Amino acid sequence: MSIVNYGTREITCKIVYYGPGRSGKTTNLQHVYSQLPEERKGKMVSLATDTDRTLFFDFLPLDLGTISGFATRFQLYTVPGQVYYAATRKLVLQGVDGVVFVADSQSRQLTENVESFQDLHANLADEGLDPRTLPLVMQYNKRDLPTREISTIEELDETLNFRSVPFFAANAINGGGVFETLRSIASMVLGRLSAPAPKGS
Amino acid sequence: MAADAKKEAEEDGGEFADFMADISKEIALRVESLDPSAKGKPEQKKEATPSPDAGVILEWENVADRMIEEMR
Numbered sequence: 001m002s003i004v005n006y007g008t009r010e011i012t013c014k015i016v017y018y019g020p021g022r023s024g025k026t027t028n029l030q031h032v033y034s035q036l037p038e039e040r041k042g043k044m045v046s047l048a049t050d051t052d053r054t055l056f057f058d059f060l061p062l063d064l065g066t067i068s069g070f071a072t073r074f075q076l077y078t079v080p081g082q083v084y085y086a087a088t089r090k091l092v093l094q095g096v097d098g099v100v101f102v103a104d105s106q107s108r109q110l111t112e113n114v115e116s117f118q119d120l121h122a123n124l125a126d127e128g129l130d131p132r133t134l135p136l137v138m139q140y141n142k143r144d145l146p147t148r149e150i151s152t153i154e155e156l157d158e159t160l161n162f163r164s165v166p167f168f169a170a171n172a173i174n175g176g177g178v179f180e181t182l183r184s185i186a187s188m189v190l191g192r193l194s195a196p197a198p199k200g201s
Numbered sequence: 202m203a204a205d206a207k208k209e210a211e212e213d214g215g216e217f218a219d220f221m222a223d224i225s226k227e228i229a230l231r232v233e234s235l236d237p238s239a240k241g242k243p244e245q246k247k248e249a250t251p252s253p254d255a256g257v258i259l260e261w262e263n264v265a266d267r268m269i270e271e272m273r
Contacts, residue, residue, distance in 0.1 A: 064221060072228060172254065186227075
């Protein structure tokens, strides 16, 4: 649950970037990190294999400073996309406030997108989270690839976006669509701040 | 020219600045409407006696107290 703590005047939100392997989840976080002013740059924790694929997860703490008297922090995570890291994905989803599903637009990756999206729903259900109400946005990444190699936005949306949530075309490697996506999920998560945190949280 | 300005803004962390501006607005709206301590803040108390010319009763609690007082 997102936390707005009126006692300590803190807001903390956890956002997870989910999607199949090599869809561009880490690239999203790297772009956000690259745009941070120096004074706000904390540490981006990224555990990668020799082939530059996320081994465990990426973690980017976004300390936004004091807003309206509240110390505001967004915690951005990615999950490892590869099928065999199922346990890690579950772990990272614990306490999630919002999910960005990063789909790979390449036509040949459509099945992987569908499988990953189903995996997301299964893991959310295991965590006791209702996938129908959890803030979710779709990002159709790699739109910069040649048209003949990628599915159209309409195809991707029809296949994956049955909840009709907000969706964004992106080419994260050049930064396109990254902040639009983040802004959308952040807004949805903040929209659910409806009650003070219980005592002691 | 416009493209150059945009590029420059991006180099200065413009994307992040825009994001911050939007988020700040959103948070300001949220916390002000939800703050549980706001009700008890003395500075937010309205005038005890509503002006007879105003035509609108602003302080319902006060009106109720006066009605009860008059019925005694």
